[in-house]
Amino acid sequence: MKRNRIKYLLAAIVVIVLGLASRKYSRVLPGFLAAYAGDTLWALTAFLGIGMLFPRWSSWRVCINALLFAFAIELSQLYHSPFVDQVRHTTLGGLILGDTFVWSDLLCYAVGVSLGYALEKLVHKDGQGKSAN
Numbered sequence: 001m002k003r004n005r006i007k008y009l010l011a012a013i014v015v016i017v018l019g020l021a022s023r024k025y026s027r028v029l030p031g032f033l034a035a036y037a038g039d040t041l042w043a044l045t046a047f048l049g050i051g052m053l054f055p056r057w058s059s060w061r062v063c064i065n066a067l068l069f070a071f072a073i074e075l076s077q078l079y080h081s082p083f084v085d086q087v088r089h090t091t092l093g094g095l096i097l098g099d100t101f102v103w104s105d106l107l108c109y110a111v112g113v114s115l116g117y118a119l120e121k122l123v124h125k126d127g128q129g130k131s132a133n
C-alpha cells in the first residue's frame with residue numbers, strides 16, 4: 001500500500017479537532033462518549049500519524065506499531081519524576097503524554113487503532129490495501 005500523506009495529515013487534523021471537542025464539550029455528550037471518545041480518537045490519531053510517516057507499511061504493521069506506541073505512552077504514566085510531571089502539566093504535554101495511568105485507556109486505544117485499521121481496509125477494499133510487510 002502507498003498511503004497519501006496529505007490525506008492522512010488532513011484526516012489526523014480532523015480527528016484531533018474531534019478529540020479536543022470531545023473534551024471541551026464533554027458536558028453535552030452522553031456520559032460514555034464523554035469518558036472514552038478522547039482516548040479512542042487519540043489512538044486513531046496515532047494510527048493515522050504512523051500511517052503518514054510510513055506510507056508503504058502494511059495496514060497490519062501500522063496497526064501493531066500504533067498500538068505499541070499508545071500502550072507505551074499509557075504505561076509511561078506509571079513513571080513520575082519532577083521533569084516528566086512538569087512536561088505533563090503543560091497543555092501539549094498533557095494531551096500527548098497524559099498524566100494518570102488508567103486501565104480502561106488501553107481498551108480505548110485498542111478500539112481507536114482498530115477503527116483506523118477498519119477504516120483503512122474499507123477505503124482500500126478494492127485490493128489496494130494488500131501489501132507485504
